[in-house]
Amino acid sequence: xxxxxxxxxxxxxxxxxxxxxxxxxxxxxxxxxxxxxxxxxxxxxxxxxxxxxxxxxxxxxxxxxxxxxxxxxxxxxxxxxxxxxxxxxxxxxxxxxxxxxxxxxxxxxxxxxxxxxxxxxxxxxxxxxxxxxxxxxxxxxxxxxxxxxxxxxxxxxxxxxxxxxxxxxxxxxxxxxxxxxxxxxxxxxxxxxxxxxxxxxxxxxxxxxxxxxxxxxxxxxxxxxxxxxxxxxxxxxxxxxxxxxxxxxxxxxxxxxxxxxxxxxxxxxxxxxxxxxxxxxxxxxxxxxxxxxxxxxxxxxxxxxxxxxxxxxxxxxxx
Amino acid sequence: xxxxxxxxxxxxxxxxxxxxxxxxxxxxxxxxxxxxxxxxxxxxxxxxxxxxxxxxxxxxxxxxxxxxxxxxxxxxxxxxxxxxxxxxxxxxxxxxxxxxxxxxxxxxxxxxxxxxxxxxxxxxxxxxxxxxxxxxxxxxxxxxxxxxxxxxxxxxxxxxxxxxxxxxxxxxxxxxxxxxxxxxxxxxxxxxxxxxxxxxxxxxxxxxxxxxxxxxxxxxxxxxxxxxxxxxxxxxxxxxxxxxxxxxxxxxxxxxxxxxxxxxxxxxxxxxxxxxxxxxxxxxxxxxxxxxxxxxxxxxxxxxxxxxxxxxxxxxxxxxxxxxxxxxxxxxxxxxxxxxxxxxxxxxxxxxxxxxxxxxxxxxxxxxxxxxxxxxxxxxxxxxxx
Numbered sequence: 005x006x007x008x009x010x011x012x013x014x015x016x017x018x019x020x021x022x023x024x025x026x027x028x029x030x031x032x033x034x035x036x037x038x039x040x041x042x043x044x045x046x047x048x049x050x051x052x053x054x055x056x057x058x059x060x061x062x063x064x065x066x067x068x069x070x071x072x073x074x075x076x077x078x079x080x081x082x083x084x085x086x087x088x089x090x091x092x093x094x095x096x097x098x099x100x101x102x103x104x105x106x107x108x109x110x111x112x113x114x115x116x117x118x119x120x121x122x123x124x125x126x127x128x129x130x131x132x133x134x135x136x137x138x139x140x141x142x143x144x145x146x147x148x149x150x151x152x153x154x155x156x157x158x159x160x161x162x163x164x165x166x167x168x169x170x171x172x173x174x175x176x177x178x179x180x181x182x183x184x185x186x187x188x189x190x191x192x193x194x195x196x197x198x199x200x201x202x203x204x205x206x207x208x209x210x211x212x213x214x215x216x217x218x219x220x221x222x223x224x225x226x227x228x229x230x231x232x233x234x235x236x237x238x239x240x241x242x243x244x245x246x247x248x249x250x251x252x253x254x255x256x257x258x259x260x261x262x263x264x265x266x267x268x269x270x271x272x273x274x275x276x277x278x279x280x281x282x283x284x285x286x287x288x289x290x291x292x293x294x295x296x297x298x299x300x301x302x303x304x305x306x307x308x309x310x311x312x313x314x315x316x317x318x319x320x321x322x323x
Numbered sequence: 324x325x326x327x328x329x330x331x332x333x334x335x336x337x338x339x340x341x342x343x344x345x346x347x348x349x350x351x352x353x354x355x356x357x358x359x360x361x362x363x364x365x366x367x368x369x370x371x372x373x374x375x376x377x378x379x380x381x382x383x384x385x386x387x388x389x390x391x392x393x394x395x396x397x398x399x400x401x402x403x404x405x406x407x408x409x410x411x412x413x414x415x416x417x418x419x420x421x422x423x424x425x426x427x428x429x430x431x432x433x434x435x436x437x438x439x440x441x442x443x444x445x446x447x448x449x450x451x452x453x454x455x456x457x458x459x460x461x462x463x464x465x466x467x468x469x470x471x472x473x474x475x476x477x478x479x480x481x482x483x484x485x486x487x488x489x490x491x492x493x494x495x496x497x498x499x500x501x502x503x504x505x506x507x508x509x510x511x512x513x514x515x516x517x518x519x520x521x522x523x524x525x526x527x528x529x530x531x532x533x534x535x536x537x538x539x540x541x542x543x544x545x546x547x548x549x550x551x552x553x554x555x556x557x558x559x560x561x562x563x564x565x566x567x568x569x570x571x572x573x574x575x576x577x578x579x580x581x582x583x584x585x586x587x588x589x590x591x592x593x594x595x596x597x598x599x600x601x602x603x604x605x606x607x608x609x610x611x612x613x614x615x616x617x618x619x620x621x622x623x624x625x626x627x628x629x630x631x632x633x634x635x636x637x638x639x640x641x642x643x644x645x646x647x648x649x650x651x652x653x654x655x656x657x658x659x660x661x662x663x664x665x666x667x668x669x670x671x672x673x674x675x676x677x678x679x680x681x682x683x684x685x686x687x688x689x690x691x692x693x694x695x696x697x698x699x700x701x702x703x704x705x706x707x708x709x
Contacts, residue, residue, distance in 0.1 A: 018543070019543065019546050019547055019550065020550075021399075022543070022547045023547050023550045023551070026547060027551070027698075030556075030559070030560060031559070031563070033566070034560065034563035034564060035563070035564065038324075058382075062539035072608065111586055112513055137699060138358070141358075141688055141691050141695070142684070144691055145635065145639075145684055145688035145690075146687075147642050147643065147659075147662075147680065147683050147687070148643070148685050148686065149642075149646045149662065150676070150679075150680030150681075150683065150684065153662075153666060153669055153676050153680070154680075156669070157669065157670070157673070171416070202454075243336070253525050257708075265554065265555070265558065266646065266649070268642055270664060277480055279646070280558075281452065283556070283560055284559050284562045285562065287563075292559060295555075296551065296552075296555070299550070299551070299552050299555075300550040303549065303550045304550065305486070
């Protein structure tokens with residue numbers, strides 16, 4: 005156990021180091037430079053550009069830039085090139101905006117996928133199974149932005165509720181109840197959209213996992229000794245089918261910072277995804293690299309957690 | 324399954340099932356899987372439409388001109404007739420009607436959709452082609468040569484080789500020649516060392532000492548790539564590079580080879596130990612022939628499946644990028660940018676949103692259904708016996 009922890013910590017540190025190098029190289033070796041982003045602006049005289057380059061260490065060789073960047077990142081002093089605000093504070097602010105989307109989306113995903121997946125596994129090849137299978141494929145295949153517009157048309161013309169942004173403009177003076185409902189309505193569409201893909205994939209996975217377990221000998225035994233269907237499915241089969249999903253809790257973690265660029269830009273939601281998008285457009289390297297680094301850390305921590313959870317729930321596994 | 328149906332599948336004279344080649348068997352099963360088969364049909368239609376689209380809309384005087392601006396005729400609904408009085412005769416749509424309406428500049432949406440079909444098709448196939456080639460090479464290396472150690476000398480040879488290539492690219496031929504010579508010298512010394520001295524590993528010279536195994540190296544590279552959020556990475560690179568279709572294809576390809584690598588590696592690891600490979604080796608057949616003639620055909624099933632599903636993802640990714648305004652530069656139509664341009668008129672001209680949206684949905688759905696069907700068909704465990 006300790007050996008496994010130590011080994012994987014070392015491995016993950018090496019991976020993280022390589023990720024930091026690769027992302028740094030990708031960003032800095034791409035043609036063009038942030039100092040050239042606005043060449044037509046008359047304020048950008050050559051001296052000004054030179055001063056900016058010095059300020060951002062862009063005149064130093066790459067490996068020095070790398071060291072300076074990660075020194076700043078780890079000491080928390082890293083600032084955005086766009087507005088000179090500390091990057092970590094900016095990310096924290098946007099993170100709080102994305103958090104409700106993430107929580108509601110994840111809850112929707114996990115509460116919907118299981119009943120749907122289990123039912124279609126039990127009624128294999130029945131009409132319910134066929135419909136949900138086809139629907140799942142449709143939801144996987146539909147482009148998020150197209151689906152978003154269909155839902156916007158539906159909701160705006162049928163239900164007359166506000167959908168764009170995090171809250172309606174000028175709502176601050178309304179009563180708390182109105183304000184709360186306003187927030188909820190704004191939250192519904194983006195989080196449903198964020199959850200659809202997840203529901204489709206996860207319910208398919210639940211179904212195949214259940215089908216595999218239902219085919220096992222011990223399920224046949226349980227049925228042979230005359231247990232009612234519910235006991236067979238939910239006590240004997242489901243518990244074992246759940247094993248791989250426990251480990252998936254670890255893999256949700258990276259989604260925390262991901263945020264969907266497309267959905268957040270359609271709904272003008274000031275979250276992480278839009279922040280990343282704006283940073284890319286403005287060539288705000290510190291923000292891009294910091295986001296990338298945090299995501300990589302979350303991916304690695306997530307896989308570690310999922311390995312550990314696997315060990316906890318399945319005593320057969322010795323790592 | 325009754326005894327009856329089982330007997331009918333057997334040949335009456337011999338009592339054996341009728342001989343079918345694996346391809347015939349796959350085809351037969353595919354015909355039976357209605358969803359997968361319709362996916363394949365849609366794919367074939369899409370392919371033909373895209374080829375017809377590039378033929379009809381390309382060139383200096385295309386039959387259907389996707390760039391023809393008719394400001395008098397903007398935002399006409401689908402199937403509407405052109406106004407003969409205000410349009411010059413050369414601007415009339417050749418089909419007599421605007422099949423899918425016109426956009427805010429009066430351009431024929433049908434022609435633009437045809438032009439965009441080719442973009443989606445090439446992005447899907449080229450990007451996945453790149454990913455699959457990288458995946459097969461790396462996965463095959465990791466699976467077949469996985470336990471070979473990478474030696475210090477190898478590292479030196481490669482580093483000097485890369486330096487030589489870099490110097491050559493930056494126009495410094497003298498330095499490049501020197502680095503290449505150094506690389507060659509190290510390689511020759513290593514070869515000599517190995518043939519002269521066959522001792523226990525502990526007594527080897529430092530430059531033939533093992534560093535990491537090939538497998539570890541490649542799988543760590545996969546881990547590193549999996550740490551990047553894929554759409555974000557693609558977006559970053561595409562945004563930094565100059566806008567072009569080729570950049571998108573290459574970037575999507577270079578960021579999606581990890582799955583194929585893992586599949587191919589896993590297949591190679593299990594196939595490598597099988598008797599037919601041992602037999603081939605015993606016959607003295609070379610490594611390359613074993614890999615490409617004996618192992619590869621048996622490892623293709625998961626690759627085909629993941630390639631088909633990968634095409635669906637690549638088409639969606641390209642559409643998302645065009646929607647955000649990256650990728651193919653503007654006058655050229657793609658399904659993503661038709662939809663993106665149409666979003667301002669979502670209530671007045673919904674066909675600008677629905678035409679590309681539904682077409683993307685159908686094409687991606689076709690690839691997904693076909694891929695999943697293929698997976699079921701090629702997996703003997705899931706196959707129902709009959």
